[in-house]
Amino acid sequence: MxxxxxxxxxxxxxxxxxxxxxxxxxxxxxxxxxxxxxxxxxxxxxxxxxxxxxxxxxxxxxxxxxxxxxxxxxxxxxxxxxxxxxxxxxxxxxxxxxxxxxxxxxxxxxxxxxxxxxxxxxxxxxxxxxxxxxxxxxxxxxxxxxxxxxxxxxxxxxxxxxxxxxxxxxxxxxxxxxxxxxxxxxRDMYLSRAEYYRNHLVPTLQSEELDNPSSRLVRTLKDGRKRVNVRDIVEYYGNSKSDITRESLIRPDVYANYRHVKKSVAPPPISHQELSEASCAPLPDYEGLLGEVLKTPLGRASAADYHRRIEALFTALFYPSLTMPELEEEIHNGRKRVDISYTNVAQDGFFRFLRRHKIKSTYVMVECKNYGKEVGNPELDQLSSRFSPLRGQFGILACRSFEDKSRFLKRCRDTALDYRGYVIALDDEDLRILVADAMEAVDWVPSDPPPLEPEIQPKVESYPLLFRRFKALVN
Incomplete structure (x- = not known):
């Protein structure tokens, strides 16, 4: 750094x-x-x-x-x-x-x-x-x-x-x-003085001039229509900060409306690409991060390494939807811990879909199991026991493999249908798919939509595997 x-x-x-x-x-x-x-x-x-x-x-x-x-x-x-x-x-x-x-x-x-x-x-x-x-x-x-x-x-x-x-x-x-x-x-503030002037104050001034019978700024076109040119507004009223302040004080509702419109919609977060360009730093190496996860030896001795490598991969892969990773977060006064927790700030895609459909997911919890054995009900129950209406009711169980993957996914579905929360389980092969989808999204061109119901149609970059797994939980 x-x-x-x-x-x-x-x-x-x-x-x-x-x-x-x-x-x-x-x-x-x-x-x-x-x-x-x-x-x-x-x-x-x-x-x-x-x-x-x-x-x-x-x-x-x-x-x-x-x-x-x-x-x-x-x-x-x-x-x-x-x-x-x-x-x-x-x-x-x-x-x-x-x-x-x-x-x-x-x-x-x-x-x-x-x-x-x-x-x-x-x-x-x-x-x-x-x-x-x-x-x-x-x-x-x-x-x-x-x-x-x-x-x-x-x-x-x-x-x-x-x-x-x-x-x-x-x-x-x-x-x-x-x-x-x-x-x-x-890179720039979401509230933009240039945008306010161009898209809000200037149109208001144009409208006022058109309504003014004695205006010198109104031009009559050949077809009889009246028009006020933007350059005439700029020349007459000015466009400096003091000019904008003066005219806004006369018309406070114009700026109040602009401020309301902008604040009603969350600003888009800076992207990996923008941050890379600004800092001259390389883009996240999804394949390299995945490789670190896959080469981790199975077993308890490497559990901490697996835990941190999953965090590194997920933090890069799920940004800007999930942010602020916290490792070993204590809950219930320290009696329980969550391997990784993220804040869900998604504005689109899968994690926004969760919030839009009233699934508590302000915080997304991740449990990491570097087992060389079958992951079963105890591990699933461990993650679901971390859920609550305040923390969230969605989590990801990351593990190496399943002896019977279909059976475990059915257990996840049982947990959801019993109103104990929503768990998506991802093994090494699933991580390969997530990374492949992320790499494809870099140069993605829309084609046929994925085979999902209209209300949950994702973009490619919105993690289609997660959509498919979630659909299997609730259908």
């Missing part, structure tokens, strides 16, 4: 708003309470409070996100910039009138605030959850942690204050590191 330069991607608070798990909800509470506190201070004229809140936003060099030349050095959002932003918000009609509601809105209406600043502010606000995520991923990937590392300012959403402490974090040289879930980063 290159930690000398930044990766030109940015944390987008718009991504966080659509995370369904506890981690995402914690981050959202922090974002909401912090920025509400800022707006309250600005609107009440409490300059000291506003400066305190924004003045504690430091340069988050530890994530190595954004764009800087040479060694990662942040984007210049130090204490002085926080004070400047407090003053800009205090002087902003957009903040005073309610046009600015969320952190993302500042990039639309506050001068010199863009995606880099929004990303930096977000990083500061959710530093606490990012520390917890880093510690979790360090366990998964065996990254060493140092004790007693200064946390930096951490937002307390209950006290509405900044706090400092000492935590366990990875350190490279003299620089601490924070890991960031790739599901919350983008």
């Amino acid at each position: 290159d930690i000398s330069d930044d990766v030109p991607v940015y944390i987008d608070p718009g991504m966080i708003r659509h995370l369904p798990d506890d981690w995402g909800k914690e981050c959202l509470i922090m974002l909401t309470t912090f920025f509400d506190s800022v707006l309250d201070a600005v609107r009440s004229g409490d300059k000291s409070r506003a400066r305190y809140l924004l003045g504690n936003l430091g340069e988050p060099n530890e994530t190595h996100l954004g764009f800087s030349s040479g060694r990662s050095a942040g984007r210049g959002f130090g204490q002085q910039m926080g004070v400047v932003l407090a003053e800009k918000l205090a002087a902003s009609q957009a903040a005073q009138t309610g046009l600015i509601e969320d952190l993302e809105d500042t990039a639309f209406f506050i001068d010199k605030v863009g995606k880099d600043i929004v990303s930096d502010i977000t990083t500061n606000i959710i530093r606490g959850p990012l520390i917890a995520y880093t510690q979790q991923m360090a366990s998964v990937f065996r990254i060493p942690l140092e004790e007693g590392v200064a946390s930096g300012a951490v937002w307390n959403p209950h006290a509405l204050e900044w706090e400092q402490g000492y935590v366990r974090l990875p350190v490279a040289g003299d620089r601490k590191l924070l890991l960031v879930p790739k599901v919350i980063v983008r």
